[in-house]
Amino acid sequence: METLNNIVLTIQDYxxxxxxxxxxxxGGIWFSIRTGFIQVRGFTEGLRRTFGGLFSKKGEAGKDGMSSFQALATAIAAQVGTGNIAGAATAIAIGGPGAVFWMWVAAFLGMATIYCEAIMxxxxxxxxxxxxxxGGPVYYIRAAFKGTFGRVLAAIFAVLLIFALxxxxxxVQSNSIASSFHTAFGIPQWITGVVVAVIALFIFTGGMKRIAKVTELMVPLMAALYIVGSLIIIIYNWRNIPxxxxxxxxxAFAPDAIAGGAIGATVSKAITKGVARGLFSNEAGMGSTPxxxxxAKVDHPVEQGFVAMTGVFIDTFIVLTMTALVIVTTQALPKSYEIVEGGYSAAAxxxxxYSxxxxKGGEIFIAICMFFFASSTIIGWYFFGEANIKYLFGPKAVPVYSVLVCVCVVLGSLAxxxxxxxMADCFNSMMVVPNIIALFALSGMIKKTHDDYFKNFLPKHPELQRKKKK
Known part of the structure; x- marks a missing residue:
């Protein structure tokens, strides 16, 4: 087991x-250029569609799909997970505060990538x-590569996603909830695991309609809770904001010039940890959120591309940045190394x-946020896996898959x-390869669909142009 673990770590590191x-x-640079930096030009349109969907009638999910906002909420449910709490902390602990800058760079480029993923x-x-x-990458992989190669590449992606997510x-998500609740409340981890599994099974068995309803209610609430709780600390330490x-x-460019540089951060570590954690937090390019x-029920693929970009912005530039600013403004990293030899890591x-x-309320706050973040991620990742189970084995395999996911939730809570x-990290990384290959192969179709929206679709729908101007 130790040998296998070392092999997995070596592969993952590479x-x-x-x-x-x-x-x-x-990929982010290439798709930014191909779309004329749509993450800049289409940013306000993405915000309008996202927050317009939040306060307007959302519609009901059914066999014909979800509303655009429900689809975004499901995507954000998967994006905003333990990576926004533990992932940001890990990046800062290893790469120093400069890693945050590279998280932002990764998110900016990732907005263009996820725009293209949503379109395809x-x-x-x-x-x-x-x-x-x-829908999902298995279908656009098959469109990009006909014949045996396309079928094999799509099957590889499907298997990797089912196991990885x-x-x-x-x-992994279940363990994060169970351990944080054990730290905050002393609840045995197995009890938390069973409760989370029961709640998850109830949601899973309700199909797309129940999943959409839960995520569209949970995501805004959990984001608001975390942002307000974080802003209170940041404002309290306002003198440290500059x-x-x-x-x-x-x-980001000279870690040694920063106080607390004794943690051993280098430019290389700041870049690699910042970019890697940023990309895995917002999942742009991984092929999960597509x-x-x-x-989503939209009139043109590009409309959902705008919304998908906003999901990356919310995940990284807002939620993940809250964690980073709390850690940096409270000077938690240098203090943790002074108080405890070796310092704290990840969620700790x-x-x-926050403490x-x-x-003690800091531990409770993180435990509650971890419950919402990780629970919503379990729902989102289940939904993504379900699409690939259907692709490989058909709808009849879904009930078995639901039970197996709940078993993993319980087992994951134990230790x-x-x-x-x-292996979860490694499989996540391997998922990217077939997804990115397919997106590059479909680069021409992405450009064609993108241009069609602005040259043909918008001129035929002047009411949309009026909304954009407003």
Whole structure:
């Protein structure tokens, strides 16, 4: 087991530090250029569609798909997870405050990538044998590559996603909830695991309609709770805000110039950890969130592309940045190294940062936020896995898949098994490869669909242009 774990770590290290950085950053730059930096030009349109959907009639999810906002809520439910709490803390602990800057760079480029993913997911979505709309990378991979190669590449992606997110990933999320509740309330981890599994099974069995209803209610509430709780700490430490931004910007290029540089951060670590954690937090390029965007009911694929970009912005520039600013403004990282030899890591560093103002309440706050974040991620990742189960085995396999996911949720709550954690990360990384290859192969179709919206669709719908001007 130890040998296997070391092999997995070696593969993951090579993937995350080399292949994925090049593939995802390169992809982000390429798609930004191909779309004329749509993340800038289409930013206000994305906000209008997102928050207009929040306060307007959302509609009901059904066999014909979800409303645009429900699809976004399901995508954000998967994006905003433990990575926004533990992932940000890990990046800062290893790469210093400068890692935050590179998270922002990754998110900016990722907005263009996820725009293209959403467009292709909409373009190639299908009606399954059960009459329900479905979609995702397996379908646009098949469109990009005909014949045996396309079938094999799509099957590889489907298997990787099912294990990375549906099984191992959800075990990781469950453990994060159980351990934080044990720290905050002393509740045995297995009890938390069983409760989470029962709630999850209830939601799973309700199908797309129940999943959409839960995520559209949960996501705004959990985001508001975390943002308000974080802003209180940031405002309390307002004198450190200018220093925090100085540490983030200067630390991105010269970590040694920042106080607390004794943690061993280098420019290389700041870049690799910042970019890697940023990309895995917002999931741009991974091929996960297109499953949600595929089922959105829109008039043109590009409309959901605008909404998908906003999801990355909310995940990284707002939620993840809240965690980072709390850690940096409270000076939690240097303090943690002074108080405890070796310092805190991951979620524990976040809990320490929040406890500087809230005391024991900081642990409780993180535990509650972790419950919402990780629970919503379990729902989102289950939904993504379900689409690939249907692709591989048909709708009849879904009930078995639902039970297996709940078993993983319970088992994951019991104890952290490093091999499972590392394999989940490794499979996440491997998912990117077939997804990015297909997106590059479909680059011409992405450009054609993008241009069609602005040259043909918008001129025929002047009411949309009036809304944009307003």
């Amino acid at each position: 993937l995350s530090n080399y292949i994925l950085i090049v593939a995802l950053v390169g 997911a909409q373009k190639y979505k299908k009606v399954g044998s059960d009459g329900i709309i479905t 549906g099984f191992m990933g959800n075990a 220093l925090a931004f100085e540490q983030i910007i200067v630390g 499953h949600a965007h595929a089922v 560093l976040s809990q320490f940062a 500087t103002l809230y005391g 952290q098994v490093d091999l499972v954690w590392n």
